[in-house]
Amino acid sequence: MRYKETKNHFSKYRRLRDGVKCTFVLVGINMLVMLMWGIKSCQLFMWRWFTNSFASKALCLPMVLSAFSHANMLHLVLNMYVLNTFAPVSIDSFLGIEQFWAFYITAAAVSSLAGITHKYIIGTNRRALGASGAIMALLVYTCMKLPDARLKIVFVPHFDFSARSAVSGMIAFDLICLLLGFKMFDHAAHLxxxxxxxxxxxxxxxxxxxxxxxxxxxxxxxxxxxRRDVERSRRSRSTPPRHS
Known part of the structure; x- marks a missing residue:
């Protein structure tokens, strides 16, 4: 009985779109890393490899790994909610699985580098972690591809705005907060x-x-x-839709 149930669940998973499956895997990785933070014997390992700082002995790898690590459950849930909103659309419509992973990992490294550089300039070696920088890259990329899409804030359902306006607003917000010296979020990494x-x-x-x-x-x-399959998929996504 359990074998049949497992087989049915696996069959349902295989029928999901690539974007949903890829997002499912990414959320799972973030959840696994969160669980590792709860293991006392892993604490030193996690601080060394899953947080980033310019003062760290290991610099490059933590810039990527820290983007899969979160400070607490609320931090994780909020980031995964935004990821689940934009990742499936970007994968299925514009990027595909292979390009998405390349984009996401590069975005993680770039955002971490921005955060580390800012901390070095202001003279603080405070360690950072979180997927926010990579997710901001994904959010802005998706908005650039769908500039006229209407977005809403979760807790303000009756107020909507265009994706183009969202990009301008987010960049302006992080830039202003960075210039004013606000430290509640890593605005340099977000930017x-x-x-x-x-x-x-x-x-x-x-x-x-x-x-x-x-x-x-x-x-x-x-x-x-x-590679040929990926190329065909890439060409199909770059072909403009026909309007009847």
Missing amino acids: GGSLFGLFYGMYGQHLIWKKYGDEILKLCGLSAEK
Whole structure:
């Protein structure tokens, strides 16, 4: 009986869209990292590899790993809610699985670098963690691709605004908070992620992935057949829809 139930669940999972499956995996990774924070014997390991700081002995890898790590459950839930809102759309409509992972990991590194650079300039070695910078990049990228889409704030359901306005508002908010010295959030990391998403949506996808995507996939060890499948999928997403 349990075997049949497991088989049915697996079959349902396989029928899900790529965007939903990829988001499911990403949320699962973040939840697993959150559970690891609760293991006392892992604390030193987690502080070393899953937080970032310019004063850290290990600098590069934590810039990426810290984007899968969260300070508390509320931090995790809020970030995963936003991720689940925008990731499936961007994967299924614009990026595909392979390009999404390349985009997300790069956004994590860029946003962490922005945060680390700002902390070095102001002279604080406070450690940082969280997916917010990478998610801001994804949010801005998706908004750039769908500029006329209408967005709403969760707790203000009767107020909506265009995706284009959301991009301008978020960048302005983080820039003002950064200049005023507010430290409640890592505004430098948020701004770095937003600007990366803006760049990739406007220029980066054409300059980088469409020209060098096949070489990147080859370096990742994907077979020629798999690369052809990815290329066909990429071309189908870049083809404008027909209007009847």
